[in-house]
Each structure stands twice: as C-alpha cells, then as structure tokens.
Amino acid sequence: MKPILSLGRFSHSLISTGGKLFLGLGVISFSFLGLTSVAQNAPGDIVVVGNSPAQWGMNQAMWNQLLNLSGAGPMAASPDALGSDEEDPKVIEQRLLQNIRVGRPSIQPVIKLPGSSEVVGSVTNGNREPVTIQSINFEVLARDGSILQTGSAVPEPATLGAGQTATYQRFLPTVPSDVGATVRLINPSVIIQGGV
Numbered sequence: 001m002k003p004i005l006s007l008g009r010f011s012h013s014l015i016s017t018g019g020k021l022f023l024g025l026g027v028i029s030f031s032f033l034g035l036t037s038v039a040q041n042a043p044g045d046i047v048v049v050g051n052s053p054a055q056w057g058m059n060q061a062m063w064n065q066l067l068n069l070s071g072a073g074p075m076a077a078s079p080d081a082l083g084s085d086e087e088d089p090k091v092i093e094q095r096l097l098q099n100i101r102v103g104r105p106s107i108q109p110v111i112k113l114p115g116s117s118e119v120v121g122s123v124t125n126g127n128r129e130p131v132t133i134q135s136i137n138f139e140v141l142a143r144d145g146s147i148l149q150t151g152s153a154v155p156e157p158a159t160l161g162a163g164q165t166a167t168y169q170r171f172l173p174t175v176p177s178d179v180g181a182t183v184r185l186i187n188p189s190v191i192i193q194g195g196v
Contacts, residue, residue, distance in 0.1 A: 093192060099126035100190050105138055109177035117177040119153060119170045123190070125160035132159040132193040136168055136185070143180035150186065158193075 105121035119138055125131050135152035142148050155166035175181055 096127050096129075096131055096192060097188075097190060100124070100131065100133070100192070101126060102136055102185060102189055105136075105183045105185065107140070107172070107175070107177055107181055107183050110171070113173070115176045116171070116173045117175050117181070118172060119151070119183050120167065121153075121169075122165055122167050123155050123160070124165040125162060128162050130159055130161050134158075134191045134193045136190055137188065138170075138183050139186050140172065140175055141182050141184065148175055148181060 101124045103122040103124075105119050107117045108120050110116045110118055119140070121136065121138075123133060123136060133155055135154055137152045138150070139147050140149040140151070149172065151170050151172070153168040153170035155168040157166055160166055
C-alpha cells in the first residue's frame, strides 16, 4: 500500500481496494486520529511547510509576524516595504527649500502715494521640479533697528518652474521711503505650499 498523505516525516496510508479508494468517514477519522496520535507521541516536533529553505524561512517569518514573536507590531511594515521612492513630506520640503534663493529685498517709494513704499525682491527656484511658493517673509526696520512692520509677499507667478526667477512686491501704506527704513528676511524666509 502506498502512502498518499505525507506531512514532513509523518506519512499515513489510506486503505484501498482494487485500485479504488474508500474515503468513508471511518477512514478519514482514522487518518486524522492517526496523525494526532503521532504528533502527540513526538512533542516539540514541528511540521515544516514548503519545498525549499527559502520557502521555510518565508513561512517562518510570516508566522512570527502573526504571532508577534519577533517583538514587532503585528504585520508591521518594514521601511523597505514602504518603497524607496516614497519620502516624508517634511524631508521633501527641506530638500526643496535648500535650492530656493531669495534675493535681498529693498524698499522703494510709491510715487503716486507720498508717505508709502513697497518691498521689492526676487526669488529663484534652483530645483529640478516646479515649486509653489506660499510666502516670502520679511520685517521692516526703522533707522534705530526697531521693528516697524512684519509682512509677507507672494511672487508672481507663485509656481516657479525649474530654474525660473520671479519678482515679489508688497505695498506698505504707512512706511514712508525717506525715513531710512530697511527690510530684511526673517526665519523662515520662504514657505512653500504643501511641501512640494
């Protein structure tokens, strides 16, 4: 009689007669009872599923994750499983900000409105991809160094292509251009939209 059910080193034969296999409830229950009795006779034995050491290792790793034997969270995704092309938005934002150059802003008079001025400057996108600038932040200082006003401006156009330069300006209705005021960028000097 040939063994037709094999699990690792345990094999059991099913009863056959004349080449026909009888799979009655008695035979099936006998086979399962036989398996459990063999498994109970050898405590600590492990039935290995798979045809190669690679499959055995893969199945063992899956069971360890399911049973949380390795200490990691159940079915926790490894950093490699997330994909190398996915970056944290904050990391992307910092990388893009490193390549944005903001020219030194200046204050210019508004001829048609005496007693007012405007902040004017430029910004260049040194990245290889487009960047949308939400604001360029500055403060206006009096001659004695005290802060007169803080503000922000958006360049036109706000979305800069790779290597593109745009200008920005902000109207200051209460700062005359002849009082010796200066303007400087503050930290953060540039805020980009959504980290991209």
